[in-house]
Amino acid sequence: MNIVIIASVALVAAVLSIVLKQYKPEYSLFISIGTGILIFISVIAVIEPVISYIGELTENAGLDGIYGEVLIKALAVCYITQLACDCCKDAGESAIAGKLNLAGKLAILIISLPMFKSLTEIVTGLIDN
Numbered sequence: 001m002n003i004v005i006i007a008s009v010a011l012v013a014a015v016l017s018i019v020l021k022q023y024k025p026e027y028s029l030f031i032s033i034g035t036g037i038l039i040f041i042s043v044i045a046v047i048e049p050v051i052s053y054i055g056e057l058t059e060n061a062g063l064d065g066i067y068g069e070v071l072i073k074a075l076a077v078c079y080i081t082q083l084a085c086d087c088c089k090d091a092g093e094s095a096i097a098g099k100l101n102l103a104g105k106l107a108i109l110i111i112s113l114p115m116f117k118s119l120t121e122i123v124t125g126l127i128d129n
Contacts, residue, residue: 006039032090040083070115074108081107 013035021028051072058068081104088097 006042010035010039029091033087036083036087040079064118066114066118070112073111077104077107077111080104 013031017028017031017035020031054068054072055065058065081100085097085100085104088094088100
């Protein structure tokens with residue numbers, strides 16, 4: 001991932017979006033959403049080594065694989081929700097963005113439930129001894 005290229009694409013898209021907003025506001029929105037998706041896809045393409053490294057760290061620490069899995073899933077939900085919220089805000093729909101933000105938080109809570117169950121079992125086992 002070359003951040004200079006990604007930043008350059010973002011800046012060109014931002015300038016193009018500003019210029020088009022004066023004449024065709026609907027095209028400006030498409031440029032904004034398309035650029036966001038393009039940047040997101042380029043970041044996803046290079047994330048695999050990070051995911052394998054997190055798995056390696058949890059394995060070396062002797063932790064259950066669920067902790068790394070929950071971390072990765074929660075990060076994915078955060079990034080996807082943030083991208084969608086920003087797109088909604090760009091479209092002028094801040095109310096939808098707020099509800100989407102709440103849905104993302106609830107999704108993270110649901111994803112993390114198995115980890116909470118595992119932690120409560122550990123704590124209960126420590127208290128019983």
